[in-house]
């Protein structure tokens with residue numbers, strides 16, 4: 001079995017207060033391993049985004065334990081959690097969160113800037129990351145001049161550039177058409193299979209199922225299936241069937 005990157009045990013999370021209180025997560029056990037591409041699926045409001053934010057150390061669980069790359073996160077202060085995120089986790093969101101006045105390369109380089117990596121070497125790494133997502137030729141283009149799929153690829157290059165052990169993506173294909181959605185999923189699947197990251201993608205999109213090694217299903221804050229099988233469990237072909 002490959003190395004465990006994230007281990008979550010008994011995770012509960014209550015959101016809101018008083019009459020508006022919601023038990024968003026009600027006891028989640030989940031392990032993410034190096035080289036594995038996992039989909040997290042479930043109905044609207046089932047707790048997918050909340051779980052992704054807890055796994056990414058953006059939201060503290062109400063109870064339960066979380067370990068990232070062997071480091072327990074309980075009791076770690078805000079700066080310590082920010083360091084864990086910076087050193088180990090790359091995020092991709094549905095809306096790309098790019099700075100409109102910075103070029104694609106400058107947007108990617110920002111992720112190195114917060115790690116105090118600057119200058120020519122950082123510029124070179126940013127361009128290499130853009131090359132990985134097939135956007136080398138758009139490095140000097142502003143986000144407003146890129147298509148949605150290209151902007152998402154810039155966001156993925158930014159998530160990749162510092163070499164995190166885990167990529168957490170929330171609905172990365174929701175705003176994209178079929179071809180763009182498939183190309184984003186292929187890039188994320190390759191990050192797991194060729195570059196040995198643990199990759200977790202939250203999605204409603206059945207088009208992405210063929211790319212997964214494992215499908216984890218959540219309902220009402222509890223995992224109903226921790227995903228012993230991939231697409232074949234749903235009688236679907238694996239991603240290879242979509243490759244040219």
Ligand SMILES: Nc1ncnc2c1ncn2[C@@H]1O[C@H](COP(=O)(O)OP(=O)(O)OP(=O)(O)O)[C@@H](O)[C@H]1O
Nearest residue numbers: 015016020022024043044045046047048049050051
């Ligand atoms: N800040 C908040 N305060 C109170 N309740 C919240 C808050 N954020 C989310 N919730 C509730 O927590 C539950 C889980 O929300 P979450 O966003 O994790 O679900 P989701 O599965 O990602 O949904 P979707 O697929 O619609 O994005 C929902 O019932 C939601 O209404």
